[in-house]
Structures are given as C-alpha cells and as structure tokens.
Amino acid sequence: MQAFSYVSARTLSEAADILAREGDQAKCLSGGTDLIVFLREGRRSAKVVVDVKGIPELNQLGYSPKEGLTIGAAVPLHRIYNDAHVIEHYPGLIDAATLIGGIAIQGRATLGGNVCTASPAGDSIPILIAYETTCIVASRNVTKAIPLEKFFVGPGRTVLQPGELLVALKLPPPKPNSGAAYLRFIPRNEMDIAVTSAGAMVVLDEDKRRFVGARLALGAVAPTPLFVPEAGAALTGQPVSDEAIEAAARAAQAAARPITDMRGSAEQRKHLSYVMTKRALLRAIERARGG
Amino acid sequence: MTPVIKKTEAKTNGKPFKVIGQRVIRPDGVDKVTGRAQYGADVILPGLLYGKVLRSPHAHARILSIDTSAAEKLPGVKAVITGKDLKPAEDKVAKSGESSVNYSYLSQNVLAQDKVLYHGHPVAAVAATSIHIAEEALALIKVEYEVLPPVLNVLDAMKDDAPILLPNLRTKELGEVVSDKPTNIASHEQHARGDLAVGFAEADVIVEREFHTNTVHQGYIEPQNGTALWNADGQITVWTSTQGAWDQRRDLSEILHVPLSQIRVIPMEIGGGFGGKFPVYLEPLAALLSLKSGHRPVKMWMQRDEVLKATGPTSASVIRVKMGARKDGKITAAQAWLAYEAGAFPGSPVGAGMGVIFAPYKLDNVQIDGYDVVVNKPAAKAYRAPGGTNAAFAGETVIDELAEKLGMDPITFRRINAAKEGDRRADGPIYGRIGFIETLDAIEKHPHYHAPLPEPRAPYMKVGRGVACGFWYNWDGKSSASAVVNPDGTVSYLEGSTDIGGTRASLAMMLAETLGIHYEDVKPMVGDTQTVGYNDGTGGSRTTYGSGMAAYHLGKEIIREMKQRAAVLWEVPADDINVEGDVYSYGEKRITFKELCAKLDETGGPMSVSVSLDTKGAIPALATHVVDVEVDTETGKVNILRYTAAQDVGRAIHPSYVEGQIHGGVAQGIGWALNEEYYYDKDGHLMNASLLDYRMPTALDLPMIEAVIVEVPNPNHPFGVKGVGEVPIVPPAAAIANAIYRATGVRMTVLPMNPKNVLQALGKI
Structure with a gap:
C-alpha cells in the first residue's frame, strides 16, 4: 500500500x-x-x-413534509435506517440500507460513498433513482443539483469533475398512495454482490386500483445503474393488474443490457431483470396499499 | 443431542468406557477463544524480514528474462530470488498425505523455471525490512514473457492438437509409457472385472449420463504462511501452518538439497487445511530468502487472492457413467469414465475418484477408466476425500435415476446392491467390517425420511427430497508419541499430529481410557520434527485411528513400566501384578496410578516412554445423507431446508468432534454443490479470487445439519475407531442434485448447481 x-x-x-x-x-x-x-x-x-466526515453539510439528515429528505453524503447507514422519518416515509430505502454489509460496515458506510463508488451493482442506487433523488454537488465556486440517474458515466465513473464533491442526496416527499421497494438477487443469502437488482416506486390513485405513476431502476445490468422510464410508462394510467406488471417487467428486461462475468451471465441477468422487476413492483404495490 | 446408534460393543471386556464417548473440554480451547493460540502469523523473531512473491499475470507463458536489478537497489530490500536460485529437484515420486508428490514438479510449482503454467505461478520473491517495501520491490522486477495459448479444461487438454504444458510429459497407459508423443494426459488407469456386455444385456433399464464439475478450493480461513531461518551453521528452522510437519521436512530437503537432519519444521496452530496444507509453497522461498539475506529470518504469508490463485484446489472433471439394473433391483453392469484436471502438474485425485464412484455397491460387471490431465490452472492438491464428491455426484445421480426408473425407493434400491464385509471393491480390496447398510437403516428409520415436505412458499417454489451415499477409504499410517509420567499423577503427552479437528482431546481421551485415569490428568501437546518421533500427516482421516493406536500402545507401555515400579515397591514379580483401571494390585496390596506416581523417585526415578508405530487395519467409512431443498424456479436459486447425515464412525471417541466433522464436511459439500467454482476468463485469468466472488456458503446459507452417529466398531482398533473426517463431503452434491430432480423434474449434470446453471437446466435461459 x-x-x-x-x-x-x-x-x-x-x-x-x-x-x-x-x-x-x-x-x-x-x-x-x-x-x-x-x-x-x-x-x-x-x-x-x-x-469529509467532519463537515456539517455532509452530516445532515433531515426530513420535512414539504422538502422531503436530505441525506448528507457522509451520513452512515445505521443513522439512516434508525431514523424515524426514513422508516415511515422511505421504506424502500430501508430495504437497501439494511442489506449493505454487516453491522460493522453499516456503522461506517454511507449512501454518498455508495453513489460515488458508482458500481453498476451499488445496492442503494436503484431505489434512490426510483425515489427521484437529486445529487447536490459542490466545488470551490459552485453548487449544483444533478438528477441521480444522470450522475453515472460508467463503472466506477461519475460526472464529478476534479475539485467537486457530493454534499448531499435529496429525496422529494413521498406522494400520497405511493410505495417503493428494493430487491436484489444474490446466489447466497448474504455477503454477495447483486447479480441483478430492482428498485421500484409506484404511485396509485385514491382507490389504489390504478397506477398514477411509477419509476423503476435496475442494478448490475448495464455499465451504470439503469433508470428504465419505459417500465414506468408501461404502468402509468393502467389498472393494477398482472398484465400491467408483466408489461413493465418485460420493458425492464428489454432495457437491460448486461454483460457476462463471474457473478452471472448476460442471459441470466436479462431474465432476472424481468423477475426482479415483477417482484419489486409487487412489493411496492403492497406497500402503497398499506401492506 | 444427536442420536447415537450403537451396533455392537467394542473390545472393552464388557466394561463401559470411562472417558471415551464423553464430551470433554478441549485442552486448546482457552488459548483459542482468548486469542493466545500461536498461529503462523504470530511468529515474530529478532531481525525479521518480510517476504512477498511476484506471480505470473499469464496462464501460460515462456519466461524470456527477469531483471531484478531495480528491486535489489530499493532501500530495505535484503534479498531477491528467481528460479535460478532454486536448483532443480530430482524427478522422483513420494507419498504426501493422501496423494503423491513428484519433487521436480513440486520445485517448479514453488518457483517457475522457464515457463509459467497458471495465473499466479510464482516467478520471483523478495525479502525486505517491511511488507510495504517488499510489495514495492515486486513492482520493480521486470519479467519478459512470451505468452502461449492456454488450455483451460480437461476435454480441450486431451485433444491431439492441444497446447502442451510440459514438453517432456508422456502418457502412462496402465502404468507403462507406450508412446513418445508429447501430451497433457499424464496417465490412464483402469479397474475392470466381469463382462460389461453380458451385464448390460441382462439389464431391464440402463441409464447413461455425462457430468461436468468445476474447480473448487478447500477454503480454509487461515492463509498459507511460513517463517524460515537458515542459520549460519546450516540449520534451517521453519515455523508454519501445516498438516504434515514431516512431509514438509522431506519436501524442503528435496527442494533445497539439504539433509533432513538439518531441517526442523515446527507446526503452529492451524486455521483449517482440509488437505490443502500438506504441500510447501512459501516455506522453501522463505528459507532461500533467509540464506540470501545473510541468515535473517524471513516471514511470508499469502493474501486471499494468492491462496485462491496459486495453492492447490481440487480438480474440475468430466465423468461419464453408464449403469444397468434388473427389474428386481440388482445392478447388472456399471461403467465409468473419469477425466480429472490435474492443474499445472500431474497428480489429480482421479485414482481416488475411480475408487469412490461405485464403492458402496457390490458389482459383478464393472469397468472404470480414469485420466489425469494437466491444464493451465494451479496444481490440484488434496481436498477432503479428494476426488470423491464429484465422483459420487455422477455415480449417485445415476443410482437415483435407476431406482426411479424401476419405481423403487432409493434406499431400498441401494440396500439390494449394498456392499458388505467380504465383498470386493471395483478397485480390488476386500471390505472389512463396514457399516454401509447400517447407515441406510439409520436414514430409513429417521423421522426426516418420513416427514412431509414443507408447503412451497410461492407458486414458483418447488420442494423435493434427495438421498445419496458416499464412501471414503480411510488411512492408518505411521504415528509416534511419547509421554512423561509426573509425580503428581498426571501424564504429559507429546503427539505429532497437527490438531485440526480436536485430536489433542480425542488422543488424550484414548490415553486416559487406557490408563484408567481422568482425562484432565493427561496433558497433551503437539510436538515438532525434532521433539517427537515420525508422524504421517493429519489427513486421510487417519489421526484418531493411527495416532489413537499410538496413544493406546503408549498407555500400555506406561502400564508395563508402572507394574515394574509396583513390583519394586512390593518386592514381587511384575508379571503377577494385576491392573484394573487405575488400580494396581497384588493379593491384598493395592495402589492407585496417582499414588504410584508419587513413589516414582523411590522405585527407580523419573519415567518417560515413547512408541513409534506403522499402523494397519483402517476400515473405510460409508455414509447416507438425506436433504430437503426448495428451488426458486424463476431465479434458479436452491435453498437447503433440512439435512440429515448418517455415518458409520466405528466408535465416536469425542461425539462433539465427530459431529463437527460431519457438519463441516456437509457444509463444504453444500458449497461445492451450489455455488463454489473457479471462474476463468478465456485467457486463463482467475476472475473470482476473493471470498466475495468465490461463493462459499455463509451461516445463512446452511440449515441445521443433523449428524446421526452410527457405530459399527472396527475390530482392528483397540477402541473400534474408523476415520470420520472425509466421507461427509462425499454425498452432499449428489443428494442435493437428486432433491432438485424430485422438486423440479430436471436432472442436474453440472456442478455447481448455481442459479445460472439451474435456470439453464430448467430451460429458462
């Protein structure tokens, strides 16, 4: 070293x-x-x-019904998943924050770090994209906001330029009748990297019978975490039905452009894009319906 | 508590055991749980240097030149060695643990000469005053390679036009070299009996399948390490993590061209071995670096990626099996063809696999062919029942399919064909008192076998139950031990078997039982090559058997001496003294072992004894396993729901450690079955050389494993012991494959049965 x-x-x-x-x-x-x-x-x-752990802006963790959630880039996971607001309003984030590493890692590891490492398989990223997260980036002179789905350039590479750092992640307040979930597929039951993962957020109408909107992102099926607007489009305006979920899952499968490596084959990841999308959507719908 | 099924009593003259069968506290326990136990990584010596190895980035290449000048100039670097510093070793073969070793190959594996044969093959080594300087020095060594095409699987390597790894290798065809053609096929062996054509003609059903299994690693948690001091007087001392201190001494002697007597190998505590800690890797390099640095001690240890890339995993294989059976369940013919990857140098466990594949069954018409084939992967070394798991995966899958086609219960079918005492194995030997049928009975009677399968948790989940059996040879071998009888009535006991599975406790128990004294009054410790007599290594499931035999005979020697002391005390003939447990008596005179110890000084002075044995009489272990699985047919993931393993252990000396061996073997078998594999890219780079991506099971991937101890005592051992450590890894892959079939209707013929391969078999991708 x-x-x-x-x-x-x-x-x-x-x-x-x-x-x-x-x-x-x-x-x-x-x-x-x-x-x-x-x-x-x-x-x-x-x-x-x-x-950067000693910088106040990077350590904020706050929620307001109007502004939504602000997570400083250096806030460790254990603070996030123990936060009452996060537990109440962003259960999909809890899915991700609790399965990154073990207890010891969660005491240190941060969502900001997970985002900046920019692994295509980063466990927090698909659900953060589904939650419509914005990255607050600062340099000596400028502060700017970048939608998370536009933050990644390639494996391990982001839009951050030399001199810039990620300050915080901002998640809008959850819409009424919405629900979200993150699921990853790993061959073992722990200590593994996603072969394919899916983060889904759905907004239902008042009767909770129809999709008002939806956002879906996949992990480990492209050079970057992959936002799949086609999946959301396949759901929006449709009744909550097996057919609509099937169509969204097929859209996700079509959008995935995975590679074959030691963690899984391209064909397997294509197939899993479909399976994980379906399962994540079902879980998100269940949550939107109060489950 | 695990049920213990006792079959017959061992030779205890009708008396119950006092110590054997108890779950006593291990003597090394306190040091291990408090972190005081001394492992190789804990060795710190004055003037210590730190060594690192430069490894090949290529799977197959010729070394054109190595320039170490910049590395040598780096401040803090004290020695640099390359293949030139290692005089070639003799081209001869010796037994090493459960396999054999050719010193020429072993030497080339330790440090490459003109060619590198796998990704990670050592090319040079450096010793420096800090590990960071040593690492930096490696980056300054310039190696020029001519990259050659690699050959990465056994079928490719067997082709006529395959790239050749070892230009001088010629096939040994049934023991004879018959062709001068360069080849990657090191040997072809065969076992045959009866007439296959007649047997298959008699069959009502025939099943024929081809199986492919991948390279897997032992996965011991402690990486290889070694510290060596080549002293100015020519004496070499090595502190290391090894299963066989004497094997290492011999290997070092051959590789370094130094007489045995100048080498002392001190085995440290060991963090797992499973067969993989027999060979030398770092120790000869540390010794050479010590010599070259002006006799300073040099310490080396591997990082995990080095362990996976460049120690000895076990073979990938292709196995073809054809078996036929009659409607009444009798197997009429069995044929197998096994090709095992040896890695870079000959020496795969194909011979062992040939013996395992049909061993549980009595066969009249049988032929087994085996091929040992070199490929551009690390040299395969022993891994718990070497070659057995993949062989049984093939054989037991076909057995299951035959039973299914005949409409027979898989246990009933196996019982019809089960081998018994007096039956001859396909590879020649005649069985002694094995307990195979007893393990079938144990599973058949176990509640698990009759419990309803759980309801699937979702429509896409399928559940199933599978059975498979396994065989392992078990070894006896050479063991020595010595003891000092102390005036306070205790016995200091020096044994020479590295304690991997609790053998200090089990050997001390057998010595205490023999002497009729308390277990706590025996103080065991593990010696080294200079402090105790020769011991074969801790492997081959031999230690409790062979070193246990030494403990027994050591006890008998102590009793003989103690009788003489009593004879002196009472002025009577020693032969007339009666010994009953720890009580020595003559007529009305009685004295206990402890009381007699207090009188050592007045009856002849201090007492120590030692024994050295070449033990015989090991009897193979057989096992029957049953497993329930849940298959997610959308993702291909297999979860193990319940696992029960019945095994004939002869005699459970320490039942907890016997159960521990069964749990551990099954856990490793589940890993091999489901997810473990070496993943190479097309150029032969190992892509998953970390425990993140080499997916061994975690605690969350394993169910509670129930061990059912079946005791069919070995009549050749004073306490009835049979080896227990290896056979539990043999059946799991087959049992799980059979369970997946019962769940999904799909026969798995590939290991690992990971989600990708299961999805493929299900036709989902």
Missing part, C-alpha cells in the same frame, strides 16, 4: 480547496469501506485522502 497524506476537513470550503488543488490525486473519504480497500488493492491511487 502506498503512503498518502490525510486531511480531516472541517468545512466544505476547506475540502473544496484541497480537491481543487490536488485534482484527481485527492480522494474523499467518508465511511472508507470502499476507498481503503481500493487503495490497498491498488485499484485507486491518492496523494491526499480528504476525510
């Missing part, structure tokens, strides 16, 4: 200054559950590691 400098930043501007100065040789550390492993294995290199 190569030696590097470590800076614990106290303010956003301090962190932004270092990032601007060091460019791609500066790496942000929040939970470190990915970064430290990457540095050890030589998959990333860094001259400076900037610890």
Whole structure:
C-alpha cells in the first residue's frame, strides 16, 4: 500500500480547496469501506485522502413534509435506517440500507460513498433513482443539483469533475398512495454482490386500483445503474393488474443490457431483470396499499 | 443431542468406557477463544524480514528474462530470488498425505523455471525490512514473457492438437509409457472385472449420463504462511501452518538439497487445511530468502487472492457413467469414465475418484477408466476425500435415476446392491467390517425420511427430497508419541499430529481410557520434527485411528513400566501384578496410578516412554445423507431446508468432534454443490479470487445439519475407531442434485448447481 497524506476537513470550503488543488490525486473519504480497500488493492491511487466526515453539510439528515429528505453524503447507514422519518416515509430505502454489509460496515458506510463508488451493482442506487433523488454537488465556486440517474458515466465513473464533491442526496416527499421497494438477487443469502437488482416506486390513485405513476431502476445490468422510464410508462394510467406488471417487467428486461462475468451471465441477468422487476413492483404495490 | 446408534460393543471386556464417548473440554480451547493460540502469523523473531512473491499475470507463458536489478537497489530490500536460485529437484515420486508428490514438479510449482503454467505461478520473491517495501520491490522486477495459448479444461487438454504444458510429459497407459508423443494426459488407469456386455444385456433399464464439475478450493480461513531461518551453521528452522510437519521436512530437503537432519519444521496452530496444507509453497522461498539475506529470518504469508490463485484446489472433471439394473433391483453392469484436471502438474485425485464412484455397491460387471490431465490452472492438491464428491455426484445421480426408473425407493434400491464385509471393491480390496447398510437403516428409520415436505412458499417454489451415499477409504499410517509420567499423577503427552479437528482431546481421551485415569490428568501437546518421533500427516482421516493406536500402545507401555515400579515397591514379580483401571494390585496390596506416581523417585526415578508405530487395519467409512431443498424456479436459486447425515464412525471417541466433522464436511459439500467454482476468463485469468466472488456458503446459507452417529466398531482398533473426517463431503452434491430432480423434474449434470446453471437446466435461459 502506498503512503498518502490525510486531511480531516472541517468545512466544505476547506475540502473544496484541497480537491481543487490536488485534482484527481485527492480522494474523499467518508465511511472508507470502499476507498481503503481500493487503495490497498491498488485499484485507486491518492496523494491526499480528504476525510469529509467532519463537515456539517455532509452530516445532515433531515426530513420535512414539504422538502422531503436530505441525506448528507457522509451520513452512515445505521443513522439512516434508525431514523424515524426514513422508516415511515422511505421504506424502500430501508430495504437497501439494511442489506449493505454487516453491522460493522453499516456503522461506517454511507449512501454518498455508495453513489460515488458508482458500481453498476451499488445496492442503494436503484431505489434512490426510483425515489427521484437529486445529487447536490459542490466545488470551490459552485453548487449544483444533478438528477441521480444522470450522475453515472460508467463503472466506477461519475460526472464529478476534479475539485467537486457530493454534499448531499435529496429525496422529494413521498406522494400520497405511493410505495417503493428494493430487491436484489444474490446466489447466497448474504455477503454477495447483486447479480441483478430492482428498485421500484409506484404511485396509485385514491382507490389504489390504478397506477398514477411509477419509476423503476435496475442494478448490475448495464455499465451504470439503469433508470428504465419505459417500465414506468408501461404502468402509468393502467389498472393494477398482472398484465400491467408483466408489461413493465418485460420493458425492464428489454432495457437491460448486461454483460457476462463471474457473478452471472448476460442471459441470466436479462431474465432476472424481468423477475426482479415483477417482484419489486409487487412489493411496492403492497406497500402503497398499506401492506 | 444427536442420536447415537450403537451396533455392537467394542473390545472393552464388557466394561463401559470411562472417558471415551464423553464430551470433554478441549485442552486448546482457552488459548483459542482468548486469542493466545500461536498461529503462523504470530511468529515474530529478532531481525525479521518480510517476504512477498511476484506471480505470473499469464496462464501460460515462456519466461524470456527477469531483471531484478531495480528491486535489489530499493532501500530495505535484503534479498531477491528467481528460479535460478532454486536448483532443480530430482524427478522422483513420494507419498504426501493422501496423494503423491513428484519433487521436480513440486520445485517448479514453488518457483517457475522457464515457463509459467497458471495465473499466479510464482516467478520471483523478495525479502525486505517491511511488507510495504517488499510489495514495492515486486513492482520493480521486470519479467519478459512470451505468452502461449492456454488450455483451460480437461476435454480441450486431451485433444491431439492441444497446447502442451510440459514438453517432456508422456502418457502412462496402465502404468507403462507406450508412446513418445508429447501430451497433457499424464496417465490412464483402469479397474475392470466381469463382462460389461453380458451385464448390460441382462439389464431391464440402463441409464447413461455425462457430468461436468468445476474447480473448487478447500477454503480454509487461515492463509498459507511460513517463517524460515537458515542459520549460519546450516540449520534451517521453519515455523508454519501445516498438516504434515514431516512431509514438509522431506519436501524442503528435496527442494533445497539439504539433509533432513538439518531441517526442523515446527507446526503452529492451524486455521483449517482440509488437505490443502500438506504441500510447501512459501516455506522453501522463505528459507532461500533467509540464506540470501545473510541468515535473517524471513516471514511470508499469502493474501486471499494468492491462496485462491496459486495453492492447490481440487480438480474440475468430466465423468461419464453408464449403469444397468434388473427389474428386481440388482445392478447388472456399471461403467465409468473419469477425466480429472490435474492443474499445472500431474497428480489429480482421479485414482481416488475411480475408487469412490461405485464403492458402496457390490458389482459383478464393472469397468472404470480414469485420466489425469494437466491444464493451465494451479496444481490440484488434496481436498477432503479428494476426488470423491464429484465422483459420487455422477455415480449417485445415476443410482437415483435407476431406482426411479424401476419405481423403487432409493434406499431400498441401494440396500439390494449394498456392499458388505467380504465383498470386493471395483478397485480390488476386500471390505472389512463396514457399516454401509447400517447407515441406510439409520436414514430409513429417521423421522426426516418420513416427514412431509414443507408447503412451497410461492407458486414458483418447488420442494423435493434427495438421498445419496458416499464412501471414503480411510488411512492408518505411521504415528509416534511419547509421554512423561509426573509425580503428581498426571501424564504429559507429546503427539505429532497437527490438531485440526480436536485430536489433542480425542488422543488424550484414548490415553486416559487406557490408563484408567481422568482425562484432565493427561496433558497433551503437539510436538515438532525434532521433539517427537515420525508422524504421517493429519489427513486421510487417519489421526484418531493411527495416532489413537499410538496413544493406546503408549498407555500400555506406561502400564508395563508402572507394574515394574509396583513390583519394586512390593518386592514381587511384575508379571503377577494385576491392573484394573487405575488400580494396581497384588493379593491384598493395592495402589492407585496417582499414588504410584508419587513413589516414582523411590522405585527407580523419573519415567518417560515413547512408541513409534506403522499402523494397519483402517476400515473405510460409508455414509447416507438425506436433504430437503426448495428451488426458486424463476431465479434458479436452491435453498437447503433440512439435512440429515448418517455415518458409520466405528466408535465416536469425542461425539462433539465427530459431529463437527460431519457438519463441516456437509457444509463444504453444500458449497461445492451450489455455488463454489473457479471462474476463468478465456485467457486463463482467475476472475473470482476473493471470498466475495468465490461463493462459499455463509451461516445463512446452511440449515441445521443433523449428524446421526452410527457405530459399527472396527475390530482392528483397540477402541473400534474408523476415520470420520472425509466421507461427509462425499454425498452432499449428489443428494442435493437428486432433491432438485424430485422438486423440479430436471436432472442436474453440472456442478455447481448455481442459479445460472439451474435456470439453464430448467430451460429458462
């Protein structure tokens, strides 16, 4: 492992200054559950590691019925899944936050880190996309908002430029009669990376018989987490029925463009896109109906 | 508590055991749970250097040049070695654990000479004052390769135009070299008896199938490690994690060209082995680096990716089976063709697999052909019942299918054909007192076999129950031990078998039983190659048998000496002294073992004894397993719902450790069955060299495994012991495949039966 400098930043501007100065040789550390492993294995290199856990903006976790949920990029998972507002309003996020790593990892790991690692299989990302999450990105001079589905460029690559860092994730308040769920398929029952995963959010009408809207995203079936608007379109305006769910699941299957690797074959992932979409939608509908 | 089914009493002269069969506390327990136990990673010596290995990035390549000059100049680097520093070893074969070893190949595996034969093959090694400097130095070594096409599976390797790994290799055809053509087929062996044509003509049903299984690793949690000091006086001391300290001493002697007497191997506590901790990997490199660095101790350990890439997994295989049976259930003919991948050098366990495949059954017409084939993967080494699981997967699947086609219960069908004492195995030997039928009975009577299957949790879930059996040879081998009798009535007991499965406890129990004293009064410890007599390794399910025999004879020697002391005390002939448990008596005179110990000084002084044995008389282990599975037919995922394993153990010395062996073997068998596999890209790079992607089962993937101990004592052993450690890994893959069939109607012929392969078999992808 190569030696590097470590800076614990106290303010956003301090962190932004270092990032601007060091460019791609500066790496942000929040939970470190990915970064430290990457540095050890030589998959990333860094001259400076900037610890962002001490920056107030990155540690906020707040909810309001009007603004929705704000999750600072350095908020660890255990805070998220123990938060009463998250439990009440974003159960789909609980699905993801509780299955990333074990207890020890969840004490450190962050959604911000999961997003910035930009793995196509990142467990929090499909459900965050389904929840219409926006990324708040800051640099020395500018703060901007980027829809999460536009944040990823390729495996391990995001739109973040040298000098920029992710500050927070913003989720809009849940719509009435909505429900969401995240499901991943893994060959084992624990300690595995999604072969295919699906995050689904549905909005039903007042009778809970018809889809008003829906958002679906898949994991591990493309170079980036994959937003599938066709699946939402297949549901919107349709009655809640096996046919509509089948059509959405087939749309997801058609949109998936997976590869074959050690975790699964392309054919398997195509097929699982269909299965996991169907199952995630059924769970989301159940939740929308109060289940 | 697990039910214990006792068949017959062992030779206890009608008396119940005092110690054997108890669940006593292990002597190494406190150190292990408090973290005090000394493993290889805990070895710290003055002036210690840290060694690292540079490994081949290619599966198959010629080494054109190695430039180590920049690495040597890096401050902190004390020694760099390449294949040039390793004088070639002699081309001769010796037994090593359960397999054999050719020293020339072993040496080339430790450090490549002119060619690299697998991704991860060692090319050079460095010793430096810190591990980070050593790692940095590796990056400064420049190796020029001529990349060659790799051959990555056994059928490709057997083709006439396959790339050749070892230019000098010639096929041994039934023991003889008959062709001078370069080849990857190291050997073809055959067992045959009766007349297959007659047998198949007599059959009412015939089943023929081809099976493919992938490379799997033992998955011990402690990575390989070794620390070596090549002292200025020529003496070499090695501290390491090994199943066979004496095997290592011999291997080091041959590879380093140093006499045995100059090498001392000290086995540290071991974090799992399962057969994979017999061979040397780092130890010879650490020794050479020690020599070259000016006699400083050098410590090396592997990272997990190195363990998976470059230690000895077990073979991938292709197995064809054809069997026929009559309507009355009698198997009339059985034929098998097995081709096992040896990895980079000859030595797959195909021979063992040939013996396992039909072993539970009495067969009149049988032919078994086996091929040992080199491919560009790491050299295969022993893994718990080497070659057995994949062989039984093939054989027991076909047995299940025959039973189904005949409309017979799978246990009834097996009982009709079951081998008994006096029957001859296909590979030659005649069975002693095996307990196969007793394990069939145990499962047939077990509530599991009659319990209704649970209702599927969803329409796409299917449930099923499968049965399979397994055989393992069991080994006896050489064991030595020594003891000091202490004045306080305790016995210090030095044995030489690495304690992997609780053998310090079980051996001490047998010594205590022999002496009639309390288990707690025997103080066992594991010696090294310089402190105790020769021991074959801890493997082949031999330790409780062979080293247990040594414990018994050691006890008998102590009793003989103690009688002489009593004779001195009472001034009577030693032969006339009666021994009953721990009481020595002559007429009205009585003295206990403990009291007599207090009188050692006045009856002749200190007492120590030792024994060295070449034990014989091991009897194979047989097992019958039943498993319930749930198959998600939409995702292909198989969950194990319930698992019961009945096994003839001869005699359970320490029932908890016997159960532990059965649990562990079944757990590994489930892993092999469901998800474990080496995943190579087309160029031969191992892509899943981590425990994240090499998917061993976690606790959440395993059900409670119920071990049913069946005791059919081995008449050749003073306490009736049969080896228990290996056979439990043999049936699981077949039992699970048979359960998947009962659930889904699809026969699995591929291992692992992972979601992808199950979906394929179901026709979903």
